[in-house]
Amino acid sequence: xxxxADAAALVEVLxxxxxxxxxxxxRSAAEHGVSPTQARMLSALRxxxxxxxxxxxxxxxxxxxxxxxxxxxQVRGLVRRVPSQRDRRSVRVRLTGPGxxxxxxxxxLVASELATMLEPLATGQRSALASAxxxxxxxxxxxxxxxxx
Amino acid sequence: xxxxADAAALVEVLxxxxxxxxxxxxRSAAEHGVSPTQARMLSALRxxxxxxxxxxxxxxxxxxxxxxxxxxxQVRGLVRRVPSQRDRRSVRVRLTGPGxxxxxxxxxLVASELATMLEPLATGQRSALASAxxxxxxxxxxxxxxxxx
DNA sequence: GTAAAATAATACGTAACACAAACTAATGTC
DNA sequence: GACATTAGTTTGTGTTACGTATTATTTTAC
Numbered sequence: 566x567x568x569x570a571d572a573a574a575l576v577e578v579l580x581x582x583x584x585x586x587x588x589x590x591x592r593s594a595a596e597h598g599v600s601p602t603q604a605r606m607l608s609a610l611r612x613x614x615x616x617x618x619x620x621x622x623x624x625x626x627x628x629x630x631x632x633x634x635x636x637x638x639q640v641r642g643l644v645r646r647v648p649s650q651r652d653r654r655s656v657r658v659r660l661t662g663p664g665x666x667x668x669x670x671x672x673x674l675v676a677s678e679l680a681t682m683l684e685p686l687a688t689g690q691r692s693a694l695a696s697a698x699x700x701x702x703x704x705x706x707x708x709x710x711x712x713x714x
Numbered sequence: 715x716x717x718x719a720d721a722a723a724l725v726e727v728l729x730x731x732x733x734x735x736x737x738x739x740x741r742s743a744a745e746h747g748v749s750p751t752q753a754r755m756l757s758a759l760r761x762x763x764x765x766x767x768x769x770x771x772x773x774x775x776x777x778x779x780x781x782x783x784x785x786x787x788q789v790r791g792l793v794r795r796v797p798s799q800r801d802r803r804s805v806r807v808r809l810t811g812p813g814x815x816x817x818x819x820x821x822x823l824v825a826s827e828l829a830t831m832l833e834p835l836a837t838g839q840r841s842a843l844a845s846a847x848x849x850x851x852x853x854x855x856x857x858x859x860x861x862x863x
Numbered sequence: 864g865t866a867a868a869a870t871a872a873t874a875c876g877t878a879a880c881a882c883a884a885a886c887t888a889a890t891g892t893c
Numbered sequence: 894g895a896c897a898t899t900a901g902t903t904t905g906t907g908t909t910a911c912g913t914a915t916t917a918t919t920t921t922a923c
Contacts, residue, residue: 586732693842
């Protein structure tokens with residue numbers, strides 16, 4: 566009977582929690598002087614050196630957007646464009662030393678912010694949360710086509 | 715046990731879920747031809763006719779950002795600026811008929827997208843999820859009231 | 864082997880959004 | 894009435910995002 570109300574409440578709490586997490590991410594990025602998108606990009610680059618195309622796909626951006634994004638990061642010395650020998654049209658984006666360091670710092674700050682947020686939860690609730698969220702179905706399984714190349 | 719690993723996994727799953735929810739919100743907004751911020755604003759206006767200042771606070775925006783936001787929405791006929799008689803400096807922002815309709819549609823689409831996302835969860839898991847997320851503490855209930863500059 | 868199509872990345876133009884600072888107008892206070 | 898305060902807008906800068914066009918390099922077709 567309360568199904569309706571429960572569903573609405575769940576939507577409410579989900580969007581609210583999502584917004585809170587998003588704010589934590591934004592804050593962590595801002596704390597280190599980069600934009601949210603920059604932070605997302607840095608984090609994505611931590612494991613791999615994708616091409617512009619792959620990076621854009623990974624971040625859900627247009628190629629032109631990614632281009633500008635990398636431009637700005639490069640000016641700051643956070644990333645490097647490494648021309649690919651296999652395909653001379655192609656460029657691989659890599660974190661520089663400072664870039665890698667910054668990425669690690671931001672990720673760690675995010676983790677600590679979220680940890681603070683999770684403090685009021687009991688251990689059982691945490692695992693229930695993890696289990697529930699982990700089960701949320703993947704909408705775009707094909708999207709993350711392993712670059713392989 | 716494996717507290718460390720569990721914590722890391724939880725951070726991971728939280729950020730991922732948050733991103734998914736955010737994408738659902740963005741998609742729902744885009745589907746109806748408005749930006750995510752516009753959608754958030756429309757939804758916020760569904761219950762009340764706040765002043766610009768209040769609205770800005772509610773959305774976590776600067777006054778100037780809210781001003782432009784409302785400008786654009788007004789051009790589209792989604793909201794109206796109603797001058798306050800009590801305080802002639804003040805303006806109340808109200809949804810128009812079409813604006814209210816659009817807000818309802820977007821909210822309903824969001825609900826349905828999230829419902830789809832939650833489908834794989836058992837009833838018990840849903841309530842556990844709601845309970846856990848609901849407990850995440852609200853950091854900004856009264857914390858940062860007015861930037862005020 | 865060369866011409867045509869496809870691909871990777873960039874350049875350019877446009878627009879939404881966000882912020883800060885300066886400005887206007889109306890309230891309040893003394 | 895002078896003066897600070899408040900509400901909102903305006904102006905300027907920067908980031909991000911998109912679409913389109915362009916350039917350079919494959920890849921394919923003939």
